[in-house]
Amino acid sequence: MMEHEDLSLKRQIFLEKLSQLEDCNEDEQKQKIEEINDSFNKMERNEFDFIFSMELCNEINKMIEEKKMNLENALLLLKHIGYIKELHKCQSGSFKFSLLPERIEKMICEEFQKKDRMNKKILVDLSECYLLLIEDFITNDLIVICVPCLLKVALKKEENEETRKEAEMALLALSCIRKCCVLSKELYLNEVTEIIDYHQGHSNPTRLAYQSAWDFLMKRLKYDDNLEDMIVNDLHFWKEAIRELEELRKSVDWKRIKENEKKRNKSNETLVLLRWLQSLEIIFVSCQLWYEEFVVLIGSIVRIFRVAKNREMRVSDKCVFLIERLVNGAAKIEDLLKSSAFDVVLSELVKFDKSNNTINKGLWFFKEICWRLKFKMEQGCDDAKIKELKRKVFERMEEEGYEDCVVGLSCYMIKKGFGVSFLSQVFDKYCVHL
Template sequence: MEKENTKIFKQLLSELEDCDEYEQKQKVEEINYFLDEMDKEGFQSIFTEELFDKIDKMIEEKKMTMKILILLLKHVGSCKELKGAWIEGFENSLLCERFEKTIIEEKHKKEGKNEKLIVDLCECYLLQLDNNIGEDLVSICVPYLLKVALTKDKNEETLKEVEMALLALSHIDEYYDTPKELYLNEIKEIIQYHQENLNLTRLAYQSAWKFLICRIEPGKNLEGMIVNELHFARETGRELEELVKLVDWKRKKEEKGEKEEEEELDLLRWLRILETYFHLCKLWNDKNIVIINRITQVLRAAKDFSEKIVNDCISIFRTSTENNSMDIEFFVKGGAIDAILQEAVELNVIKVQKYCSVYFFKEICDRLKKKMDNKKEEPKQKEMKRKLFEKMEEEGYEDCIIGFFGCIKKAYYSWDFYQRLDDYFICY
């Protein structure tokens, strides 16, 4: 089936070669419809390095205009996001090299600079990539795309342009050092204006937050703005609460198939933004308990209907236990302890959820076993240990761990997970 999809796409692409620009535009619309109807796996199978090299050759031989290529690749990038797919063939392709070279050349033109073309090229370039973005390209793309994203008109065309610009920016992940002067005032204005005027699509708003969250670095005080000025906990809490109500959880799997509905994909995107936040942010206060509570709410709602969403919820909590600035009490007040304990005990087979659930409790146990530097905190820690010990004993956590370790020992000798059994218990 994958080969058939690739064959059809290549045939549609080759038909562009003998058309004028008007006919090419019509053909691209046909190609885009074909991509819309594909599932994630079929979509991913198409975009190989070989295919992107073929497209580059068509540009080189003037069998396709850059205008038509941009029309195609913007849709490919949008489709990629909406399907939650990956494209691996672009980064090493000749087409990628062409985009990098053209963006830099156009940016440094002294006369006749085409800013619209730079924006289009930056969007296409970033949307195809998930890593290995050229460092010099980041400093060019960010200001141009933010300028588009600051547009405040609410007509449909402008909303789409803003969405595409922010979506492209969101592909610049935390591994890229982006100087604050390139983005901070602009992205803050974009988020605050939306909070007051609701001018962004949900995807655009998510993308703005993802871009900003990925800029968190220790010691640079960005957390204070995110937590206290832009009210990240309040905003994500509200978004998750709305989406939990919008998702049709009771659709049977045979009716649902492999294709997630739009609200599910929105939910998954927020969860992945939150995982980055839990990993990077070191400023935690009681405001953030609402995030824990909403993720717990999502986990419980998805429990019998979406393994992928449950995986992501538990993965977030697992990641958060490694952030020492997170108080264990937040997990108690937010309901995470109860939800994950129930999930760990109820599962009878080795799954990602169970591994992450048990890992979550291992980290909790490790932190409660550490000696307190602040002697005034010892009574609080002792009381927390007592409560968790009683809760875990009551729910059958001990039997769960012993049974799970038996399976691990037989099947996965190499796992770092396989350590001393006592590490996974709170010794009260």
């Protein structure tokens, strides 16, 4: 990892490169911007985070305002910055708190109001820049302009690399629209369904484009539960997610990741895999129905965890987090046991390193198991079946010493005052019943 002084020097050099663009003609400027974009591709994540600053955004804004950089070239630069930022899931607020958003918002509205004289390419580029960079709530006035505009690009079916990359950028930008933004189904549903259906038959979009289409759709679940049946039954989400996860698990070069573990750059396959895991979190929280494919999906997550463990921490941590979320959702305790998901979470507790966050997450998982078993009893479920399930849970913990680990850690956390007193009542009652 670079020292702060090195990063400060690199940021200064980068800003100087930017200022040199004003002395170039349009073609020279474009060439130099392409070179700058290429340098972004080679940056480690922490380096990108440091260089992508409010100062940089304000400098670009100033160059646009003073006509020292033409709009097409500025958008070429900003769109690529947004692409890298979103691919690596960087959260900085540099763009949001700069002077650029207001300028781009105004440009989008002005270009759209030109109607027949509108420059569609400029409108697409402006929309992509804005959505990729904003990290904030988007007004309905902008949504009704940007969403249809980008869906038209994503719907193109020509079998060439340029069209595929255009669709990828458009869908990636759409996937940045936050869950809190309410979209009318008439605005997007038929188009996104067509994009996903077409991919399932032709495999035309890139992996990132396909994942982004699903991600955009998943985020709409927050305000429309009726989408769940269509997503699962009509578009076969679980089957598609399992296939994509398995293919990505096999295509990631895990050995290379281990050999270069100190580097912050990730391969595209690793980044798309992370994005799929993040999308699953959305549907795990929203999905209220249980499907047979869940068991297979849990198995895929467990396999990814095992191959990523000690190689790619962001991936392995996300897998554990997803399994923990499953126990709050529709997952059956029997299936968690059957798929080894139970072992994954509890085995992480054995690595006790006094990390309060790690301990809390693992104990929370166990607390949820206890509460769900208790709830089943109180709801008058089959007493013999519940007792048998409790016995299996207990035996699984006892086999690897997990029971002692959970009890010991719960006592440690209570002693330290970390607020997990639920175990003093839930765990005791659970053991007494056994």
